[in-house]
Amino acid sequence: MYLKEELNTIYLPIIVKRNQENGIQEIEEILNHNTGIAVLDLFTSQKKELFKIRNPKTKLSHEQTDKLFKEWETDKILEDEGLWVYYPWSNRLIHILDKEEFIELRTNRNLYRISPIEQSNLFNKKIGIIGLSVGHAVALSIATERLCGKLKLADFDTIELSNLNRLKTGLHNIGLNKCVVTAREIAEIDPFIEIECYQKGINNENLSSFLIEGGKLDILIDECDDLEIKIASRVMAKDLKIPVLMETSDRGMLDVERFDLEPERPVLHGILSNMPLDKFQNISEQDRLPLVLKMVNAVNGSRRGKVSLLEIGQTISTWPQLASAVAMGGGVVADVSRRILLNQFTESGRYYVDLEDIVANKKADPNSIVDEEILSQNPYQPFDLNEAIRIADSLVPADGYYAPEDQIIEEIVKAACQAPSTGNDQPWKWLYRNHRLHLFHDRYRSFSFGDFDQIASNLSFGAAVENVILKSNELGLKVKSSLFPLGTESILIAAIDFFNSNKNVVSEPVFSPWSVKFIYDRTTNRNPSYPAEVSETELNSLKEAAESVDGALFHYISDRQQMLALGKIIGECDRIRLLNANGHRDFVEREMKWTGDEAEKSRDGIDIRTLGMNSSQMAALSIIRDSEISKALKSIDGGTALIDVTMKTISTASGLGIVTLPEYSYQNFFLGGMSLQRLWLKAEELQFAVHPLISPFYLFPRVTNGNGAGLDQKEVSHLTTLRKKFLDIVPVNENAAGVFLFKIARAAVPEIKSYRLPLGETLFINNQII
Incomplete structure (x- = not known):
């Protein structure tokens, strides 16, 4: 008898030749020491089968096979012929042919x-x-x-x-x-x-x-x-x-x-x-x-x-x-x-x-994943300079303006174009005409899933104008801007006039003149970070910068549990965005530049090298790049690894910052852009790393102000729940406009920054491309 522990590890059978020394004794010991043993005598049937395969031409009948076997067994003790094999794990004792005959018979069909x-x-x-x-x-x-x-x-x-x-x-x-x-x-x-x-x-x-x-x-x-x-x-x-x-x-x-x-x-x-x-x-x-x-x-x-x-x-x-x-x-x-x-x-x-x-299915699979409705082709035409000139010429000239030289305008606009934009799409076009700088919305460039209701673009325009104000001030100029002078339906976002610094004119206030030093340093920093403490003085400086814009409110979350809860919400939004057919296409085809050469050549989008991802995350991203993979993940409610990426990002944050304006409007998002730029430049001055985590503020408005535009019902329901959870954590008004949501921490300065389009593609002076 075997102990259970022994029996669990045994895998070799016991093979006994009965007519050899101790053979009968071995078989008797097996039979006597194992209760309930099953004895199977397969020798006879195997021997008869052996006769058949050795006589393939004859095709022996049962009677002929039986006769051959009876002739063979004469003067033999069948129990002594062949071998007895005992399988301890199944408690079976089986009588079979000798090894050579067994192998001959078992491999016969290989011939x-x-x-x-x-x-x-x-x-x-x-x-x-x-x-x-x-x-x-x-x-x-x-x-x-x-x-x-x-x-x-x-x-x-x-x-x-x-x-x-x-x-x-x-x-x-x-x-x-x-x-x-x-x-x-x-x-x-x-x-x-x-x-x-x-x-x-x-x-x-x-x-x-x-x-x-x-x-x-x-x-x-x-x-x-x-x-x-x-x-x-x-x-x-x-x-x-x-x-x-x-x-x-x-x-x-x-x-x-x-x-x-x-x-x-x-x-x-x-x-x-x-x-x-x-x-x-x-x-x-x-x-x-x-x-x-x-x-x-x-x-x-x-x-x-x-x-x-x-x-x-x-x-x-x-x-x-x-x-x-x-x-x-x-x-x-x-x-x-x-x-x-x-x-x-x-x-x-x-x-x-x-x-x-x-064995491919040549017909359409009725059970295949149905494509979501994809965004139509870009409905906008590329920027029309002649139309921009027509619009600029329709405005009434300002009184007492100063006409900066072209070189000064180039410096100002170059600084303006360092402003952040969603996916680094750089949605601006600048026209200097009639001694006035005009900021136009290049809707052809900004058309994307990420720019619902032009929220992202208006934020970028506000940040860009903040840079205009700072750079103009450094150059000894005052700035007066007219926001949406022809209404929000027009592509003209702002008309900017310049005045000498000694000119007595109501101009745009300069919040922090020193911040101009950091315009070219400001960058999204996704490098590995650590949660350094933000002092009360530093926090007050950030708050003051954000709230220097009338109506803007700055909220700072440093409680770890609240941060992780927000991280899960942000991660869920990132996942919804990337598994949405339109969002995925936007991310893969428009936003991401998958090689350094591609980023350098296009001068826009997000260089994959700036993502700060580890090798595992990069590998996962390379897989999810396939739209069919994205659809498959969505169909099984998968892709939760995307949430983990965000949670890992949040885990190394000092805190999360949120900027809001009182209500949803084009003007408030523009002002929100000015607020976030002031805050971001201040953070650069304080040597903090800023990493925008903006997906909730780009997706929630699709539910609250867009009747679920571009989303399916499941996404709408999920986002509605996520927004409620967000408002339970962040004490903001139900109707407030979410402007900026970001991680702040300490991290090494990125070696690679996002590229900018050549100035000649964004600035036009007196109808001449420079």
Whole structure:
């Protein structure tokens, strides 16, 4: 009798030859010490089947087979013939053929897909498999086809119920080591295949013995999840000239590395060749996803596979696999292993057996995700200078103005264009005509999901005019501006007149002349930060700057619980925006510049290098860039990793700042832009990092003032709830206009700043492009 603990680790059957020394005694001990044992005598049926396969031309009838068997058994004791195999885990004692006859009969259906000589050669081969999920199917396929004489299996993990979506095993095996379960199932198919289990898995201490002890492996099959072991096993296999196979169960991808034929071949086809080997020891969580993406070449992966990668650790705990894909993968690996062992396949590379591509649905899938209504083509025409001139000439000239030289105007406008804008779209055009500077809205440039009701643009215009005031003051000029002189429907935002500093005229107040020094320093700072304390003096300075604009209110949240609660709201809004079809297209096609060269060439948008993301976040962003991935995530209510990104940003903040104006109007958003610019320049002066987190203020108005424009009903409902939560935390008026929401902290100054369009594309002087 076996103790339960022993029984849980046993995977080798007991094979007894009854007519050999102590054979009868061994069988009696098995029968006497195991109650309820099931005895199955399969010898006779197997022997008769053997007669049949040895006489293929005759096609023996049952009567003829019985006659041959009776002739054969004459003067024989049947119990002494063949072998008795006892399986302790199932308490079964089975009478079968001798080893040679058993193998002959079991492999008969391999002929002549595998010739007798080839089959004999395969019996001497050794194969090792690390990881027994996909590896379970691989091992069973290899064993069933009898492609080797010895199998080494390694996995520390145990069978769980969730494994049974793809592992063809029973409930009774839950809780048992995966190696043990696989080895037992192989032994029940063929007790003569030599099996060795590494039930503690593979580590740096036992990897060498796994590969060479008892004879060097002829093939290593990697199906483990451990990135460190994936790399270490390949490095050692390369040194030992052992070929390595890996199957991913996504698009049927099979990876083949023939280190036996190409000993100088870089591991994983050189994908990781620019990374030092020590990078693959104690891999950090933030480096894990990028490495996985590189290893499996995720750019060629299935969309559903990419969605699953993003949802690991969010809505699912690990990489999903389907029984059909695992079964197919097992077959593919077994097939290629056989051909490698028989010198019928000598290549390295990556191969795809993608059933969804091979057996493709040529008709539209009625269950596919329906596209949301995409924004129409940009309804606006590119900026028309002639129309701008016409508008400028329709205004009544100011009295007593001063006409700055063109060079002065260039300096002023260049400073103005350093103002922030959503997605760095720079929605302004400037016309200096009739000795007056005109600020126009280039609606063609600003048209986007992020500029609902021109809120974002008006904020940018206010910030730009604040810079005009500061720079003009530095140059000894007063400024008087007329805001929306032709109404809010006109593209003319402001008409700006200049006066000598000694001129007695009511001009725009200059809040902080010193702030002009920081116009070119002001930047969105997404660098890694730390939550340095904001002193009362510093906080008062920020508040004074923001509230220097009439009606503006500054709120500062430093309570950690409230900050995290706001962070979740902001993250949810970021997620809604990025999974919304229009928002996603806006972000991917218009806002982001995915390479430094692209950013430098366009001179607008957000340079991906300025995002301050770690490698894992960048890898996730590269996946979600695909609109189909975005739609799929939305359909499963996924993408919560986007919330985590925001929460991580909030966790290193000193505090969160909020600026509001009393009510929703174009003018208030313009004034809000002046307020946020004054505050931001003051923050730069105090050496604080400012990171706008503005998505709630761009999305909430779609619900409160836009009747859900551009949103589906679920998004509207979600945003309504989020806004209520926001107002429960931030003590602002229900009807207040949200102007600016940002993180403040200490961080290194960014090495890369957002580009600006050439001045010649934004400023026009006297109808001449400079």
